[in-house]
Amino acid sequence: MANHICPWWLGYFLVSPLRRLWQHPERVLAPFVGEGMLVLEPGCGMGFFTLDLARIVGPKGRVVAVDLQERMLAGLRRRAARAGLLDRIDVRLAQANRLGVADLAGRVDVALALHVIHEVPDAAGFFAEIAASLKPEGRLLFVEPRGHVSADAFAASLALAEQAGLRVVDRPKIRREPAALLALQEHSPTDPRGWAS
Numbered sequence: 270m271a272n273h274i275c276p277w278w279l280g281y282f283l284v285s286p287l288r289r290l291w292q293h294p295e296r297v298l299a300p301f302v303g304e305g306m307l308v309l310e311p312g313c314g315m316g317f318f319t320l321d322l323a324r325i326v327g328p329k330g331r332v333v334a335v336d337l338q339e340r341m342l343a344g345l346r347r348r349a350a351r352a353g354l355l356d357r358i359d360v361r362l363a364q365a366n367r368l369g370v371a372d373l374a375g376r377v378d379v380a381l382a383l384h385v386i387h388e389v390p391d392a393a394g395f396f397a398e399i400a401a402s403l404k405p406e407g408r409l410l411f412v413e414p415r416g417h418v419s420a421d422a423f424a425a426s427l428a429l430a431e432q433a434g435l436r437v438v439d440r441p442k443i444r445r446e447p448a449a450l451l452a453l454q455e456h457s458p459t460d461p462r463g464w465a466s
Contacts, residue, residue, distance in 0.1 A: 294321035297443055298381075301410050301450070305329045306378040309402055311368055311395070312336060312385030315344035316358075322381075323354040333359045333377075335368050366391055368398045377402040382411045386426050387418050396433035400453060409435060409451040412443055423447040 294317060302308055304327040313319050313334035322332045336342050342360050349355040363369055380399045389395045399409055411430065413423055427437060430451055439450040 294318045295325065297383075297412075298322060298325060300441070301408065302326065302379050306331075307373070307376055308332045309370060309373060309377045309380040309399070310334045311363070311380075311382065311399075312388065313345060314341045316348050318381065318383060319345060319358060320349060320352050320354055323349065323352075323357040326357065328357065330357065331359060332357060333361060333370065333373065335361045335363050335370065337363045337365070366394065368395070370398060370402050373402040375402070375404060377407050378404060379407065380409045382409060384412065384414050386411065387413060387422065392426055393429045393432060396430045396435060400430075400434045403453055405453060405455075407453065408438075410441070410448070411451060412446050412448040415444070415446040418447060420447065 298318065298321060302322060302325045304325070306326050307330065308322050308326060310319055310322060310332060313336050316334065319332055319334045323330075326332060334342075334345060336345070339362055342362060345358070346355065346360055349358050349360075361369060380402060382395075382399070386392055386395065403409065409430070411426070413426070427449060430449075431454075434454050435451040436454045437449045438452045441448050441450055
């Protein structure tokens with residue numbers, strides 16, 4: 270899923286410990302992800318968020334980390350192995366126009382689109398694959414980088430998500446970045462974690 274794809278070598282900078290000073294993964298993810306969950310993370314890169322996700326979901330949970338670049342995934346595997354978390358992470362290479370997660374249909378508790386949609390050439394197809402993967406009560410956390418993605422571009426992406434069967438249920442505050450929490454349109458009860466639909 271490549272448009273203006275992040276170069277693989279930039280992955281080393283993106284997982285720098287210094288980044289945690291202004292964007293700590295656990296603080297961003299903890300309100301949305303819990304122990305035992307199945308989490309889908311497209312565009313995982315070398316795993317800046319992935320390792321914290323694996324810690325949060327615990328030994329009974331699973332993170333499906335998908336990226337288009339094998340070099341990014343190789344970096345993720347090395348980092349996860351060093352952290353003793355590789356057994357909680359399903360590392361997958363995406364195809365050029367498909368995530369390759371059909372086997373997850375209706376099973377995912379939380380999907381994450383963190384700073385990735387602006388790199389996807391077929392955002393409508395991306396959102397459709399995510400929607401198909403979610404449980405009826407599942408959620409998609411969609412965040413784009415501030416200053417890199419305009420408000421109009423973010424709104425256009427939300428319109429594509431709506432066409433794919435997703436609707437905005439919350440606008441979480443994440444470092445003043447454009448962010449939305451989405452759910453399947455046909456699901457309406459309040460989530461047990463407190464996410465009002």
